[in-house]
Amino acid sequence: MASTSLTGVAVVAFAVYWAGLVLYRLFLHPLAKFPGPRLAAITPWYEAYYEIIRNGQYSKKISQLHDQYGPIVRVTPGELHIRDSRFFESVYPKNVHLHKEGWDKRFGSEGGLLPTPDAQVHKRRRAALSPMFSRRSIIEFIHIIHRHVETFATRMQEFEGRKEPLNLTHAFPALTGDIIMDYFFGFNYAQLKNPEFASFHEAFIKIGSTGHVATQFPAIFPIMNSIPDGITAWLQPAAEPLLKFKRDQREVIARTLRGDDVKVNDAQKTIFQEILGSKQLPPEDKTQQRLEDEAQIVIGGGVETTAFALGIAAFHIINKPEIYKRLHADLVKAFPNRATLELQSLEQMPYLRACIMEAVRMGYGLSARNPRTHDKPLHYKEWIIPAGTCISQSIPDVSHDEALFPQSREFIPERWLDDPKTSDGIPLDRFMVSFGRGTRSCLGITLAWTELYLTLGMMFRRFKFELFEADVTDVEMAHDYFIPVTSLKSKGVRVFVTSAAD
Ligand code: HEM
Secondary structure: OHHHHHHHHHHHHHHHHHHHHHHHHHHHOOOOOOOOOHHHHHOOHHHHHHHHHOOOOHHHHHHHHHHHHOOEEEEEOOEEEEOOHHHHHHHOOOOOOOEOOOHHHHHOOOOOOOOOOOHHHHHHHHHHHHHHHOHHHHHHOHHHHHHHHHHHHHHHHHHHHHOOOEEHHHHHHHHHHHHHHHHHHOOOOOHHHOOOOOOOHHHHHHHOOHHHHHHHOOOHHHHHHHOOHHHHHHHOHHHHHHHHHHHHHHHHHHHHHOOOOOOOOOOOOOHHHHHHHOOOOOHHHOOHHHHHHHHHHHHHHHHHHHHHHHHHHHHHHHHOHHHHHHHHHHHHHHOOOOOOOOHHHHHOOHHHHHHHHHHHHHHOOOOOOEEEEOOOOEEEOOEEEOOOOEEEEOHHHHHOOOOOOOOOOOOOHHHHOOOOEOOOOOEHHHHOOOOOOHHHOOOOHHHHHHHHHHHHHHHHHHEEEEEEOOOHHHOOOOEEEOEEEOOOOOOOOEEEEEEOOO
């Protein structure tokens, strides 16, 4: 009897608490006056429904909400989303260090640079890594990138000889994975030499939606991490390459912390040596766990983003013969000797640059809402956004702003030629935001551009391609898993390869 009445009291108390919370969020919350669906203002389960049940569809829903409610929408009880390309640099300003809320929960690598919530902690972590991402460092390492690009060329010849289609969607993450492993960790898994291009790609796609679950249930990663790897691999075989990477990193970091030089290649140093050698970082930023988190984030940040942009570029260049023709002719002119490939000359080629700009615009880098918290109130149109509010914008919204990029779903490199401006005279480059903006923008941008120049330069100088059962759905986002993911039914961009005659 006593336990029944106790349960009754608990149920009533819970109901009163929820009713109070609902009333608070609807009428008293600092964001109560902002437009948006009531359900999104009341509960994070509105977001969870679209992300978890509908599998990465909240960004699409948010676009519809903007159509209905205008450029500013309350998308969760504590977050405002803005769709306005002209306001991007106000949310992500230069020289202002801002907090980032929520990404620490979604990756299970909260010590990594990208998800670090606190602005000042982020600042010192970024400063410690920056030298390794500088152009100078990348030029010192460029021979290793060339080596992987040449391996890729050899694999293409192999497919040409066998007259079999080559799956670029599998090959590109193997290429970017080998480069990043070599650059940051001092060894690689030779994924590019693997007959099937086995890489981290499948693991990222298969476990990609876990971030949406972790956003709602942050305990999921600690629970997953406590499960032995063998069981995780049994439950999700596709995760094995990432689990292996985790195990190997653990050992490499432990050895680095003991003072061993673990590099087996000819790179200058590993990312762990860079972090451990940093004078700016306190001891708590040099622990085994922090280094493991950073390794996860660097692999997560650098493999799929660049590979996705490569896939978009390759598909559209091959799909539109006039683009291929113009690009190939430029490359033949710049490199009469097909064996030569040189970054500085590639960088001087306006049409190649335009193709890359277009691919990166359509690749977004991240499809996720990108949160920032400002210490001061932010004025937007007639609104005053209170200090401390989580505000987000999304890169795909800018990439598909038809006022800036007419026919935004079409691949039109010409839009980037001849120093283009918006109708009111702003350089169009300002709206290429796929690498983010401000103090937390992409640290890997120079490496990414180098990979894009060298890989596309090699491919379209030396080879001709024919699509095999591929269409535009193989490169278009169907799910937002933080990074854009194509239809899960896609078999990838497959192509027949032939050596170019000239
Ligand atoms: C086409 C390729 C790439 C695109 C479009 C891209 C895009 C982005 C974007 C949008 C961000 C988030 C910025 C923000 O929070 O505002 C980011 C962060 C980051 N990216 Fe990239 N990325 C690319 C390639 C790479 C590569 C190759 C690396 C090398 C490992 C890399 C490393 C990072 C890191 C470390 C961060 C975190 C920076 C910070 O929080 O300070 N990215 N990237």
